[in-house]
Amino acid sequence: MLDKIRILVGYDESQQSKDAVKEAITIARCFSGFIKVVHVYEKGMEGKAETGVIEVQEKLKKAEVGHVVSLVLGSNPAKALLIIAKQENFTLIVVGSRGLGNTLSMLLGSV
Numbered sequence: 001m002l003d004k005i006r007i008l009v010g011y012d013e014s015q016q017s018k019d020a021v022k023e024a025i026t027i028a029r030c031f032s033g034f035i036k037v038v039h040v041y042e043k044g045m046e047g048k049a050e051t052g053v054i055e056v057q058e059k060l061k062k063a064e065v066g067h068v069v070s071l072v073l074g075s076n077p078a079k080a081l082l083i084i085a086k087q088e089n090f091t092l093i094v095v096g097s098r099g100l101g102n103t104l105s106m107l108l109g110s111v
Helices: 015-030 046-052 054-063 077-087 102-108
Strands: 006-010 034-041 066-073 092-094
Touching: 006 015, 006 077, 015 034, 015 054, 015 092, 034 046, 034 054, 034 077, 046 054, 046 066, 054 066, 077 092
Parallel strands: 006 034, 006 092, 034 066
Antiparallel strands: none
């Protein structure tokens, strides 16, 4: 029997990250998954981060999927997500795009 899919979501309050949470919920429902949403914040921004995750906590609770929301102090969200994914054995990482447009994304790359 397969374990439940474990989904890690990067969240920063942007519309793209809200869309990523929505996609993670869809996937979790299809595959009996568990979602961990991580909001990486910089020093001195903990209060803003705590307020910022209230909406996503409510959305996950309403969706009735297994979940946890975590705040992580750091300056590099991509690195934090990779470390968490490896340490906690996540199956999938879901993040929003930066919304830079085709030309700029082609020059700079995209997550």
